[in-house]
Amino acid sequence: MENKTNRFKINMGKIYRLLLFIFSCAVIIYFFPKSGKFKYSFENGRPWQSDNLYAPFDFAIQKTNKELDEETAKIRLSTNVFFNKDTLVLNKSLNLLYDKINNPSSDSVINNLSRRELRSIRDAGVNIISNIYSRGLLDKNYDYKSNQIVSLLIDNKQLTSGFFSDFYIPEELLTSINNQVISLNIQEYKPQIVSILFDLLESDVSLNIDLTKNSINEALANLSPNRGIIEKETLIISKGEIVEGEKLKILESLRNEYETNSTNKLDYYLVISSYSLLVILSLLMIILFIRKFRKKIYLSLNQLSLIFFNITLLVLITNFVINIDSAYVFVIPICILPLLLKAFFDSRTAFFVHSVTVMLLGFIVPNSYEFIFLNIIAGVITIISSDDLYKRANLFITVGQITGIYMISYFSFFVIHEGNIDNIELFNFILFIICGLLTLFVYPLIYIYEKIFNLMSDVSLLELSDTNSPLLKDLSNKAPGTFHHSMNVANLAESSANEIGANSMLARVGALYHDIGKMDNPSYFTENQVTGKNPHDSLSSKESVSIILNHVSKGVEIAKKNNLPNRIVDFIKTHHGTSTLHYFYDKDLKLNRNPKINEYKYNGPKPFSKETALVMMCDSVEAATKSLDNPDIEQINSFVETIIDKQIKNKQFENCDITFKDIKTIKSVIKKKLSNIYHIRVEYPEI
Structure with a gap:
């Protein structure tokens, strides 16, 4: 029955990985470009x-945004x-x-003035x-130039045409009254005239929004985005020729034609298929x-989901x-991304x-080579x-370096x-600073991902x-x-992890x-026996063995009750392996x-990472050395070698x-x- 359950879990894991892979591919492909990319760089x-370069087909020379803006402005100005x-x-x-x-x-x-x-x-x-x-007199200020052509309507019939500057605008009313006075x-009656007229004058001219909008839209509808045609087989540019002026505009038009249009459905589906394959x-x-070099990540569906979720999310953003x-x-x-994954x-x-x-992002962004180079270097x-990302100073230093x-x-x-640097865009430097500030949000993201994917980072380990x-x-x-024993083991494990390149914070925690x-039966363990009385003396071997072996399962139970992460629970399960x-x-x-x-053995499992293995070594050695009376260097060295070699002989580290x-380290x-x-010092000869 247990084998069937394990087989079911394995099969479900395979199905989940396949679905995760398919879903990620589908989402990324959906948001990828739907047209080909221009193969030339200029x-x-x-x-x-x-x-x-010869024109591969007929195409129009597209007007630049500047040209279109200028023509649009002219049309708006000349349209009523x-x-x-x-x-x-x-x-x-x-x-x-x-x-x-x-x-x-x-x-x-005016109440004191004469009739005259x-x-x-x-x-x-x-x-x-x-x-x-x-x-x-206009009802409000409008954003039109003074030479804008206007038509004045009375009862929806055109009365006259002129320029926008012919009207009085509200903010100029006071000045106009003063000038006319x-x-x-x-001038002797200026205060009275200004006061009276300013109170009673109201606007008599207002914009006819519908007519104006329709008039401008009709005029803009006739604006062509193109100017001229390049026929097929026409020489566009020769090798070594400088890309500038009209040549640049033609090349940009050809590139836009490639990237925005597909000649037929077959080409369209061919492009989509090619992107899909990539x-x-x-x-x-x-x-x-991951399967080859990070088997543990591959087997963890949560960890695999985190990786693919972030890849997909970055493509979407x-x-x-x-x-x-x-x-x-x-x-x-x-x-x-690299901050999170690390x-x-x-x-x-x-x-x-x-x-x-x-x-992958290089397929979406312009100047893909530059983008890829910048971000690969920044990622490194x-x-x-x-x-030590859990140290806040390190994060700020990293962001500054990025x-x-x-x-x-x-x-x-x-x-x-x-x-030269004459036309360098300083705005991009501001974007880089904003990018750095946004990178600081990695801290809250780590917390969110820990909760969503049930994972643990160095930040949580610090807590x-x-x-x-x-x-x-x-x-x-x-x-x-x-507790004192655990502190000693933590110090030993942290130092050992640092030396062999393991996760020192994980090992310590x-x-x-x-x-x-x-904690369940503290007095049954030697380090907590302060009275000199050993409660095991009144128990049978079977009872003593049961109590000692059960401290592992009790530890797992306490850990889960206190919501300790699974990676910490692994240390509780493996710190004795399958030892006897x-x-x-x-x-x-x-x-x-x-x-x-078998009745005297721990249930395991055996350590399955560097961190759990070195904690097992440190735990065994630290506990055993307590039995030594006034140990010297040779005794300690021999003791360490014997205990760890015995663990190796019993194949505790094979997984x-x-x-x-x-x-050895x-x-x-x-x-x-x-x-x-133990404060062992080298003895110096007396002088």
């Missing part, structure tokens, strides 16, 4: 490096803009003026109002690499940015996946400099292309290494001897938690109790990728550390 002001004129406003304003003059007591500005003065103000007001409305030579090959390379404006391509934080896996995996992903720097590499590489490319955490506090209170199962409790086995053997050795060289580190712990 740059403004540089010689044409390829052979003479329609305004409605309300003829009733003039009479309304005049009537309001007459009312004020005839009833001066209602306005404090009021008539002068009235006549001037009528003159100014008539003048303003003869030209028209001066021209009428009645995407499939790229992702297949990643799968094969890049495609989205390119569709908005390809100039913003450098704002995409591509180097988040945080969860290792440098080699991060570099390989990053490189393949960048090559990211991987080299991002050790930004610097981008800037230096871009500057170099620009100088090579242009031959778990805090000895003030509730679980380690509990261990310290219930089993202080075990694994060592801190490896014996938490002893020889003390009790030999004891029962001497008493002729016919013991079965992990640790080498004899690594084991670990032995050396443990010997040195234990000598320091």
Whole structure:
């Protein structure tokens, strides 16, 4: 039954990997270009490096964006803009003026003036109002040039045509009234006239939006995006000829024709098929690499999902940015990918996946060679400099280096292309800085991915290494001897891991938690027996063996209850491997109790990584050396060699990728550390 269950899990894993691969390929292919790419590379002001180029088919010379913008502006300027004129406003304003003059007591500005003065103000007001409305007063400011042609409509019938500058605009009204008062030579009544007219004047001209929009759209509809035709077999450019001016425009038109149009359905499907093959090959390379060199990642569906999810997500983000404006391509934080992968896996995996992903993105972005070079170099720097990512300072240093590499590489490319720095785009340097700032979001992303994919990074390991955490506090209170032992093992494991290139933080944290199962019956373990009384003396061997062996399963139970990551639980399961409790086995053997050795063995599994293997070594040696009285260097060295060699003989490390060289290094580190712990010093002769 168990074999069937395992077989089912294996088959389901295979199906999941296949579906993950197919889904990732499908999504990436869907967002890839749907047309061919121009096979020639050219740059403004540089010689044409390829052979003479002849037009492969008839195509139009496309106008540049600048030319189209200029023509559009001319069309808008020469196309009538329609305004409605309300003829009733003039009479309304005049009537309001007459009312004020005839009833001066209602306005404090004019209530003390004589009849003659009021008539002068009235006549001037009528003159100014008539003048303003003869030209028209707009209801608001419009964004038209002064020479824009306009048509004035009354009851939807065209009255007259003129220029936009003929109208009065609201913000110029006060100035206009002041000027007319001066021209009428009645400055002594200026405050009164300005006050009265400014209150009663209202706009009589407003934009007819529908007519104007239709008029402009009709004119723009006749705007051609092309100017001229290049016939098939026409020589476009000769080898060595400088790419500039008209030649540049023709080449850009030909490239656009290639990349935006397919001549027929067969070509279209051929292009899609070719892109599909390249995407499939790229992702297949990643799968094969992981299967060959990172079997553990391949077997972990969560880890594999994380890798393919990030590749697909990066393609989607890049495609989205390119569709908005390809100039913003450098704002995409591509180097988040190697940072994430290194945080969860290792440098080699991060570099390989990053490189393949960048090559995939090269099919989407313009100037693909430049893009690939910049991001491969930046990725290498990211991987080299991002050790100990859990240290915040290291992340900022890494981001600074990434930004610097981008800037230096871009500057170099620009100088090579242009031959000078006169027209260098400083905006791109701002994009690189923004890219660096966005890369800092790797921290929250790590946290999110840990929760979604149930993974663990060095950042989480740092949190778990805090000895003030509730679980380690509990261990310290219930089993202080075990806690002290775990601290010693953690120090030994961390130092050993550093020397052999293993994950030192993982080894340290694994060592801190490896014996938490002893909290259940702490007094049954030697390091916690402070009274000198051994409770095993009152138990049978079978009971003692059961208690000791069960500290592993109890530890796993406690770990899961406290939501410790699986990678930490692995240390609890493997720190004794399948070793035997020889003390009790030999004891029962001497008493002729016919013991079965399997009943005295831990259930395992055996260590399956460098980190779990070295924790097993450090744990066994650290615990065993407690039995030595006043050990010297030779005793410790011999003890370390004996214990670890015995583990090798019992094939405890056959499932992990640790080498004899690594084991030799670990032995050396443990010997040195234990000598320091027991304060063994070289004795100097008396003088």
